[in-house]
Amino acid sequence: MSRSRAAITALAVALLALLPATTARASDSPSAGERIANALRASWVYVDASYATAVPPSRQRQLAREIDRTGLPIKVVLTPLTKGDDFDGEADVLADVVRDRLPQRELILITTDGTFTDSLNGYEWPADTHQTRDAVAAAGFLDEMRDAGLAELTSKAVELVAEGNGTEVYEEAMGDLEASPDPEERTEAESSWPTWPAVAAVAALALTALLLLARHRRRTPASALFTAARAADEDALRRRAEAEVVALGESARTTDSTAPGLRRALDAYAAAGTVLDAARGLPDLAGVLALVTEGRDALANTPDPLPLCFFNPLHGRGTRLVTWRPLGRRDRVRVAACTPCVAAARTRRSPEVLTDGDAVPYFEVPGSFWAATGYGSLLRGGDSLAARVARGDFTRGVRGENG
Known part of the structure; x- marks a missing residue:
């Protein structure tokens, strides 16, 4: 065997020896869903680093105490969702992935929304016993939460879930929003609401x-x-x-x-x-x-x-x-x-x-x-x-x- 062929063979053997270790190290890296689920096994609340300013560690601990006092199996996941990420930007996918990786049968999950970044989604398994979906949705429509931050919104969502009458609160909040304003308010609202021709004109200019x-x-x-x-x-x-x-x-x-x-x-x-x-x-x-x-x-x-x-x-x-x-x-x-x-x-x-x-x-x-x-x-x-x-x-x- 020539010296060059021997060197190539030795290099190939060395690379093959490295492959199992490399593969093992890659497989040891948890997916985003596994990482979130692992964190939720130790805490009620998971907050992505990008939201650390809006929900700092001290506020996370406070939320965890609020959840603990409810006695309900509530978990919170606050993480940005964008198209192309591990959840394809879908809150429903995030919820299913996290649920599949948690051992408990009964689970209430509050997550960020993939479409509206200032909104939350609510999920409950095996049934919506605590009206979680409506309770979490209602939190964002309450007058008192109009300028609330993410931490305050999450806290209110936890509170409404614990009260167990989320559907009633949601319908009341929606009724307030649908109530016709007085003439002065209507004039202001209609002047601020973008009409379809205005939207179409702006879209046409942008497209052009x-x-x-x-x-x-x-x-x-x-x-x-x-x-x-x-x-x-x-x-x-x-x-x-x-x-x-x-x-x-x-x-x-x-x-x-x-x-x-x-x-x-x-x-x-x-x-x-x-x-x-x-x-x-x-x-x-x-x-x-x-x-x-x-x-x-x-x-x-x-x-x-x-x-x-x-x-x-x-x-x-x-x-x-x-x-x-x-x-x-x-x-x-x-x-x-x-x-x-x-x-x-x-x-x-x-x-x-x-x-x-x-x-x-x-x-x-x-x-x-x-x-x-x-x-x-x-x-x-x-x-x-x-x-x-x-x-x-x-x-x-x-x-x-x-x-």
């Missing part, structure tokens, strides 16, 4: 600036990239809608023929197919999902189900009703909204809305079937999306949009 910058830096036009991205979203949503319609049809086919909601489910299935065949963009495809939801509710014979989120049905089913005043009108309507959109609307922030191909909120498109129905939120008295599609409202709406 981005497009110009992108054209300067790259040969590929930014407008083409934007169009391609929206087309990709539309293609993915179309595939999802097709799968949902097929699944609804299968569920209806295997349902007992005497089931009370079968006829309505079949009507929703037929309407979803009609809309899917004629769908020309995201709002129509979202309508397919709304019709599928209507059909599934019929099969389950769900009493008074909330429709999909009015502001953006792609957010999923609405969790609450919120009072909303359409642009340019004095009257208000009650619409279903997902939790983030409820929070945005009630604190005078603009919810993330579904737009058409021209970046116009769907509910501002003249003659739109979806603007008239709000994906179910604006229907009253037993009316349904399926019934309106069956009588031709959707196809007339499409013609109106084209006109």
Whole structure:
């Protein structure tokens, strides 16, 4: 064996000998979920270093004493959540990961929120016995907590969970927010609330600036990239809608023929197919999902189900009703909204809305079937999306949009 080959062989053997130790050291490094769970085994409260100023060690110990006095299995996790992190920026994922790594069966978990950094989320297992979800959500809507810091907000959430009437407190807080202000307050509120044209104008200017910058830096036009991205979203949503319609049809086919909601489910299935065949963009495809939801509710014979989120049905089913005043009108309507959109609307922030191909909120498109129905939120008295599609409202709406 040549001297060079011997040296290479010796180096390879040395590297192989190092591999097990290297692998072991890598596997010894705990994941973020394990690190948080390990900390919670020794304390009621985990606070990430980035929040150490807002919730210093002395305040953490105080929170731990407050939790201890409740006698409840409450754990608190205050950590930033961003897309791409170990939890993909989702508080629900964080909660599930931490719960899976803790030994106790009964657990109440209070965490930071991935969408609104100044909000908290509440979770309880095996059941929401202490109304934890509503109690924690209510803490952020109380007048006394308007300028509270993260530590004070967490303390209030713990207090409301211990009281056990979180749903009542939440509904009272929401009722206070929905109460109509006096004329002077209304004028001030309406002048400070950004109207959709103003939001659209700012967004258009920002988008224009981005497009110009992108054209300067790259040969590929930014407008083409934007169009391609929206087309990709539309293609993915179309595939999802097709799968949902097929699944609804299968569920209806295997349902007992005497089931009370079968006829309505079949009507929703037929309407979803009609809309899917004629769908020309995201709002129509979202309508397919709304019709599928209507059909599934019929099969389950769900009493008074909330429709999909009015502001953006792609957010999923609405969790609450919120009072909303359409642009340019004095009257208000009650619409279903997902939790983030409820929070945005009630604190005078603009919810993330579904737009058409021209970046116009769907509910501002003249003659739109979806603007008239709000994906179910604006229907009253037993009316349904399926019934309106069956009588031709959707196809007339499409013609109106084209006109």
